[in-house]
Amino acid sequence: MQSQSSPLGEFDVIQRFFKTQSEAMLAANPGSVTLGIGDDCALLKTGPHEEIAITSDMLVCGRHFFEDANPEWLGWKALAVNLSDLAAMGAKPLGFTLALALPKADPSWLKAFSKGLFAIANQYSCPLIGGDTTAGPLNICITAFGGIPKEKAIQxxxxxxxxxxxxxxxxxxxxxxxxxxxxxxxxxxxxxxxxxxxxxxxxxxxxxxxxxxxxxxxxxxxxxxxxxxxxxxxxxxxxxxxxxxxxxxxxxxxxxxxxxxxxxxxxxxxxxxxxxxxxxxxxxxxxxxxxxxxxxxxxxxxxxxxxxxxxxxxxxxxxxxxxxxxxxxxxxxxxxxxxx
Amino acid sequence: MQSQSSPLGEFDVIQRFFKTQSEAMLAANPGSVTLGIGDDCALLKTGPHEEIAITSDMLVCGRHFFEDANPEWLGWKALAVNLSDLAAMGAKPLGFTLALALPKADPSWLKAFSKGLFAIANQYSCPLIGGDTTAGPLNICITAFGGIPKEKAIQxxxxxxxxxxxxxxxxxxxxxxxxxxxxxxxxxxxxxxxxxxxxxxxxxxxxxxxxxxxxxxxxxxxxxxxxxxxxxxxxxxxxxxxxxxxxxxxxxxxxxxxxxxxxxxxxxxxxxxxxxxxxxxxxxxxxxxxxxxxxxxxxxxxxxxxxxxxxxxxxxxxxxxxxxxxxxxxxxxxxxxxxx
Structure with a gap:
């Protein structure tokens, strides 16, 4: 158990500042969202027979990988961890967005990163469909989408x-x-x-x-x-x-x-x-x-x-x-x- | 025009390392993605009559806001810029994911941030449905989803x-x-x-x-x-x-x-x-x-x-x-x- 004075853990942060309010909103607006925070993916009802599984992972330099990490591996892994969340729900990959903060725009790093990223994207037929690029400490945030027949998601x-x-x-x-x-x-x-x-x-x-x-x-x-x-x-x-x-x-x-x-x-x-x-x-x-x-x-x-x-x-x-x-x-x- | 030796701009990075390969994948896999990189949102066909508009924005401390920025405003703005992208396509907000890197888990900062975030989320009936939290230099990445009748998105x-x-x-x-x-x-x-x-x-x-x-x-x-x-x-x-x-x-x-x-x-x-x-x-x-x-x-x-x-x-x-x-x-x- 987390005491009042000890530092907040990841799960406490989510629970205290985001999950409770998210659940209150979903209860007050029963709409397209069939599953919110707390599983590998969220589920959005999108048609009479299908749902979309959505997952987001952020990889931070110094936390999830070293500064000199092989950028090709990094491109692979950044998408792999999201596809893994889709897999855990039984969803078929449909596409992903990439938001990328880069300390500098280094062509050789970018070339290798995108090589690894598109290698796995092609292997799983999961196209890059949008995103954002900015200057900043290296941070890779991918949000991936998967399709799944209605009510068949494995929770x-x-x-x-x-x-x-x-x-x-x-x-x-x-x-x-x-x-x-x-x-x-x-x-x-x-x-x-x-x-x-x-x-x-x-x-x-x-x-x-x-x-x-x-x-x-x-x-x-x-x-x-x-x-x-x-x-x-x-x-x-x-x-x-x-x-x-x-x-x-x-x-x-x-x-x-x-x-x-x-x-x-x-x-x-x-x-x-x-x-x-x-x-x-x-x-x-x-x-x-x-x-x-x-x-x-x-x-x-x-x-x-x-x-x-x-x-x-x-x-x-x-x-x-x-x-x-x-x-x-x-x-x-x-x-x-x-x-x- | 960008010369070979000048530093890469944001649009060059996207074009050279991501957009071309994304377009090649979409051409080879004509599937659910009806619009890829290059507009305010991507479009995913999700049913016979509806599409989902998807947009992702990353806000980085020191780049998009100052370190001492009012966290309540920041929570508001982080979602606002994504809802603005949905608006530009004519999409109705359905939900969003939040990936957050935090230097430390500061309860007063988090309380104010989530207050601003949920204020605008409630105003536009756009619930938080998932995301990620990690330690790292302050970075806020939101991906938002909007619904729009098929072929009615404003491109x-x-x-x-x-x-x-x-x-x-x-x-x-x-x-x-x-x-x-x-x-x-x-x-x-x-x-x-x-x-x-x-x-x-x-x-x-x-x-x-x-x-x-x-x-x-x-x-x-x-x-x-x-x-x-x-x-x-x-x-x-x-x-x-x-x-x-x-x-x-x-x-x-x-x-x-x-x-x-x-x-x-x-x-x-x-x-x-x-x-x-x-x-x-x-x-x-x-x-x-x-x-x-x-x-x-x-x-x-x-x-x-x-x-x-x-x-x-x-x-x-x-x-x-x-x-x-x-x-x-x-x-x-x-x-x-x-x-x-």
Missing amino acids: RSGALKDDDIWVSGTIGDARLTLAALRHEITLSKSDLALIEPRMHQPTPRVELGIALREIASSALDISDGLLGDLRHILKQSNKDADIFLDRIPKSATLLKQSADIQTQYAACGGDDYELCFTAPTSQREAIAKIGANLNLPLTQIGSVKSMQNSAPEIRLINHAGATLNQLEANALLQSFDHFA | RSGALKDDDIWVSGTIGDARLTLAALRHEITLSKSDLALIEPRMHQPTPRVELGIALREIASSALDISDGLLGDLRHILKQSNKDADIFLDRIPKSATLLKQSADIQTQYAACGGDDYELCFTAPTSQREAIAKIGANLNLPLTQIGSVKSMQNSAPEIRLINHAGATLNQLEANALLQSFDHFA
Whole structure:
């Protein structure tokens, strides 16, 4: 809990100064907005059969990337994180706007940035449709739009008791890359080369999101850490979860690290942009087929449970089948907060 | 013209690194996007009868406002400039996203900022529907969405020969306020108080834009200066214009200044967020009615002409009916460029 005197966290800022008033406006003006603040995307009803999913992400130099970051990777990642939010709702990309503040108009930087940006835009058929350019400290703000049939968006609030909890791909490589770049961990050049794209050029799981429209009961993309992000689903669904730490899928590179690092990076490392989703156990076969079709591992890592206390809880179960105590679990559960 | 070695301007950056590739993508993927980069808003086809107008503006501390700027005004203005872009297309506001980078989470700043933001959001029934918050140099990026019946958006490219050129309200007060705040000009306290809201809390002409849907042949909002902005209409419509400098409507406060200041601020001062639009002469009566209904002066300041040379030209006509020569005109025509 946030005390009165401690600095405001990102979620407090949104809750105290924006979310409450936004919700009051939406309640007073029931119109086109079918989903407001609090999910991966907002939803705007645009016709009798379709909704538009809208998401906005701001990447700031010195916070989300270093000043000397490869501009081609940056162009890729700036759009990737937004496409990942669309994916988490099951939306098909339609287009995006780019607002860009630049300390100076450097043609070689701009050329590389736009190369990375249009590489991923073309890969996902998501055209740049507008935006803004100004002088200022380097800041990249992309707002992306996706189409989705009416009432088919996968929201965070739909997880049901006994649903399976799934993740796509492997988790923890972006965090491992960061540790290597920070010299907290030593990786061989070839190992680093293998996992570095996971941090710099993440793959938004757009096809998976679309395939899960009629199958998943809830979903989000993992940007701040698996367990921290999973808590958003649990909070909005009023549920607890059991998570089997050993089942969290890890890359061969991460599996070379100590058991503690493996668990911590997989459970709490962010920036992998895999999807975490829940689905009824009756969908296991359908989910296996989707994974096979997309050539993407989909792994069941736990189950949704009824909420036992006044707030959602995640019970972490270790390799021996024992549930971690609160202290052990808390140490793992600290998610990334932009102002903390 | 921009030479190879001179610094890149805002429009060059957009053209060279983003617009060409965006247009190539749109040509290759004719889909939902009915209008891309280059107008006040992009247009996304969302149903059989409706389009969504989308606009994005980024306000940067030190560039668009001072660090000690009144946060309540800032909240107002950040949304106002986007609503003004919607107005320029004739779109009805539906909602907006806010991405905000903050050096620190200061509750009193945030409270005042959100007060100004929600004041204008409520006034135009335009709810906040999502966004992003992060630490970083102060940067406010809003993307706003408006609804408009299919094919009714007022674009910049529609001006026809002999159309009248109109502006709403009065022009030049925001520039006069800036001059006073910079101590370039001395204004009495009461005069400053009268015009200061024009700069800090501009009024987006949303109702006017909607009323002009079936009447105006082209429109845009005046953010960078009347003549510079008018050039965008002329370029996209391949037309020239005659502008009667004396007809540009000025406030009583601006009319107290020297004739030169009056003309320069009215013709080139930006940030008033009035609309400039063109319409056939047959619409004069309808436009007078709209002005009366909205209690908003609408003034015909010139005419659209055939393009006489290879690029659009604006002929400026002075109080004596004489056309200014190229040197005189050029001095007035320098519009604001964010990188120049």
